[in-house]
Amino acid sequence: MLLSSGERPLVWSLDRRRRFIPQPITGITSGRGDVIRVSLASGRSVQLSGAARVLTIDGWKPLAELAIGARIAIPRWIPHVLNPVTMADAEVVLLAHMIGDGSCVKRQPIRYASVDEENLSAVAAAATHFGITAVRDEYKAARVVTLRLPAPYRLTHGRRNPIAAWLDGLGLFGLRSYEKFVPEAVFAMPTDQVAIFLRHLWATDGSIRWDERGNQARIYYASTSLRLIEDVADLLLRLGVHARIKRVHKPGYRDCFHLNIDGADNQITFLYDIGSHGARGVIGEATVPKLNAMDTNTNVDTIPEEVWNTVRDLLATRDMTHRQFQSAMGTQYCGSAMYKRSPSRTRLARAADILDAPELAMLCTDDIFWDRITEITGLGEQEVFSVSVSGTENLVAQGVSVHAGV
Numbered sequence: 001m002l003l004s005s006g007e008r009p010l011v012w013s014l015d016r017r018r019r020f021i022p023q024p025i026t027g028i029t030s031g032r033g034d035v036i037r038v039s040l041a042s043g044r045s046v047q048l049s050g051a052a053r054v055l056t057i058d059g060w061k062p063l064a065e066l067a068i069g070a071r072i073a074i075p076r077w078i079p080h081v082l083n084p085v086t087m088a089d090a091e092v093v094l095l096a097h098m099i100g101d102g103s104c105v106k107r108q109p110i111r112y113a114s115v116d117e118e119n120l121s122a123v124a125a126a127a128t129h130f131g132i133t134a135v136r137d138e139y140k141a142a143r144v145v146t147l148r149l150p151a152p153y154r155l156t157h158g159r160r161n162p163i164a165a166w167l168d169g170l171g172l173f174g175l176r177s178y179e180k181f182v183p184e185a186v187f188a189m190p191t192d193q194v195a196i197f198l199r200h201l202w203a204t205d206g207s208i209r210w211d212e213r214g215n216q217a218r219i220y221y222a223s224t225s226l227r228l229i230e231d232v233a234d235l236l237l238r239l240g241v242h243a244r245i246k247r248v249h250k251p252g253y254r255d256c257f258h259l260n261i262d263g264a265d266n267q268i269t270f271l272y273d274i275g276s277h278g279a280r281g282v283i284g285e286a287t288v289p290k291l292n293a294m295d296t297n298t299n300v301d302t303i304p305e306e307v308w309n310t311v312r313d314l315l316a317t318r319d320m321t322h323r324q325f326q327s328a329m330g331t332q333y334c335g336s337a338m339y340k341r342s343p344s345r346t347r348l349a350r351a352a353d354i355l356d357a358p359e360l361a362m363l364c365t366d367d368i369f370w371d372r373i374t375e376i377t378g379l380g381e382q383e384v385f386s387v388s389v390s391g392t393e394n395l396v397a398q399g400v401s402v403h404a405g406v
Contacts, residue, residue: 009024009025010022010023010024010025010082011023011024011025011387011389011395011396012075012078012079012395012396013389013391013392013394013395013396014055014073014366014367014368014392014394014401015392017362017366018362018363018366018367018368019366019367020075020077020078020079020367020396021392022079022082023389023390023391023392023395024389024390025387025388025389025395026388026389026390027387027388028385028386028387028388029385029386030383030384030385030386031383031384031386032381032382032383032384033049033050033051033381033382033384034049034050034051034064034378034379034380034381034382035047035048035049035050035378035379035380035381035382035384036048036049036050036063036064036376036377036378036379037375037376037377037378037379038063038373038375038376038377038400039373039374039375039376039377040072040074040371040372040373040374041244041371041372041373041374042074042233042242042243042244042245042371043244043245043246043247043257044074044230044233044245044371044399046397046398046399046400047379047398048063048397048398048400048402049063049384050062050063050064050378051063051064051384052402052403053402053403054066054072054073054400054401054402054403055072055073055368055394055401055403056070056071056072056073056304056306057071057303057304057306057307057370058306060394060403066373066376067373067376068373068374068375068376069372069373070372070373071304071370071371071372071373072370072371072373072400072401073368073369073370073371073400073401074368074369074370074371074399074400074401075237075367075368075369075396075399075401076237076240076242076301076366076367076368076369077237077238077239077240077367078234078237078238079238080190080191080238081187081188081189081190084188084189084190084191085185085188085189086189086190086193087185087186087189087193088129089193089196090125090126090128090129091126091129091166092186092189092193092196092197092200093122093123093125093126093196093200094123094126094127094129094163095170095183095186095197096196096197096198096199096200096201096203096204097112097114097119097122097123097126097200097201097203097204098112098163098167098172099172099180099182099201099204099228100200100201100203100204100205101113101114101119101204101205104163104164104167104172104173104174104175105174105176106173106174109148109149109150110148110149110150110161110163110164111146111147111148111149112134112146112147112149113144113145113146113147114144114145114204115143115144115145116203116278116279116280117278118203118277118278118279119200119203119204119277119278120136120145120147122200122203122277122278123147123149124147127147127149127163130152130162130163130166131152131162132149132150132151132152132161132162132163133150133152134147134148134149135147135148135149135150149161149163151164170183170185171183177223177224177225178223178224178225178254179225180223180225180227180228181225181227181228181231182228182231182232182235186235187234187235191238191239194235194238194239195239195273195274197235198232198235198236198239198274199274199275199276199277199281200277201221201232202221202274202275202276202277202280203276203277203278203279203280203281205221205222205223206219206220206221206222206276206280207219207220207221207222207280208271208276208280208281208283208284208287209283209287210283210286210287210290215294216264216294217264217267217287217290217291219260219261219267219270219271220258220259220260220261221258221259222248222256222257222258222259223256223257223259224254224255224256224257225257226245226257229245229257229258229259230245232259233245233259234399236259236261236270236274239269239270239273239274240269240273241261241266241269241270241273241274242261242263242266242300242301242369243259243260243261244259244260244262245257245258245259245260246258246260262300263300263301264291264294264295265300265301266300266301267287267291268288268291268292271284271285271287271288271291272288301344301345301369302342302343302344302345302370303342303343303344303345303348303363303364303370304342304370305339305340305341305342305343307343307348307360307363308338308339308343310357310359310360311325311339311351311355311360312339314355314357314360315355318355320355322335325351325354325355326338328354329347329350329351329354330350342370345363345364345365346364348360348363348364349361349364352364368401386404387404388404389404392404
């Protein structure tokens with residue numbers, strides 16, 4: 001715990017242009033206070049002090065004053081780590097596949113199962129990094145091929161399978177599928193290796209397909225581990241890809257979680273910069289031209305509709321009528337109806353140019369994604385912590401931008 005250790009690490013903080021910069025923590029205090037759990041439209045859930053101030057389009061506001069439907073700032077992307085630690089590419093590949101389709105349960109052989117020959121080849125090649133030769137087992141009835149990954153030497157007391165020892169060091173050995181997560185070592189990797197990890201992870205329990213009926217791409221990753229899904233969502237932000245978490249309930253089965261990548265622009269970024277290994281990667285390559293030919297969906301990354309209040313104030317100071325403004329925007333005059341929808345960044349940028357308003361232009365290029373509150377639950381009085389960040393006075397806590405010093 002930082003409070004007792006005295007450590008003061010760097011955190012990501014929004015500067016005046018609302019760009020993320022690294023800033024040091026300068027102090028931490030603790031006390032008692034009411035705690036609120038807030039669920040967001042992205043599927044995330046955070047627990048913060050009711051007194052904590054979060055960023056809204058109208059500035060920093062106490063969380064306790066916000067209602068369902070309010071939109072608050074979360075990272076649009078996460079910058080690269082300042083001092084990245086590389087991992088051997090073979091380890092990156094094997095780790096992704098073992099998290100997705102591997103089995104490393106105690107007192108059982110280490111196995112990997114897949115129906116994709118490209119995936120099987122990738123795992124077999126990566127295993128040689130540990131001196132292991134994969135043994136192929138065919139299971140025609142199950143329509144799957146299993147690779148056993150036996151130790152290259154006889155196991156004795158204190159001498160383990162090198163892959164088992166490696167996974168144990170990462171905290172993954174012996175976990176069931178619903179317990180899996182992304183180890184800290186992956187978050188410390190440079191961004192290009194994060195992309196490799198995600199590309200191979202998507203080849204396991206990911207999905208990329210074109211929905212002919214809906215005329216849209218369907219891209220998601222599925223797991224029974226909510227922690228794994230949340231970890232993958234954070235990693236995607238390193239590549240500027242935003243994802244939403246959806247719980248899928250089926251009677252008689254453990255709940256599954258889907259990490260959905262929506263919006264044509266968002267999907268194109270994913271397919272260009274990450275994609276998938278193997279057969280799903282081929283489908284992804286065929287999907288890109290279809291997405292490029294579409295009118296992009298601007299309903300994913302929008303600015304809260306309250307920004308139109310600023311536009312109205314600017315119109316008054318510029319002595320411009322609403323009819324003139326809407327004509328300049330290239331839309332047919334519709335009175336106040338225009339101001340009832342959240343604008344896309346592109347649409348707001350057009351307004352910023354017409355009104356010569358740098359305060360609007362900043363909202364179109366900042367590092368903020370405006371998430372929507374869907375549920376608020378009081379958790380009673382608990383221990384809470386106050387963090388000081390010199391200069392910017394804010395930090396990202398549990399995936400939400402929070403004003404420091406509260």
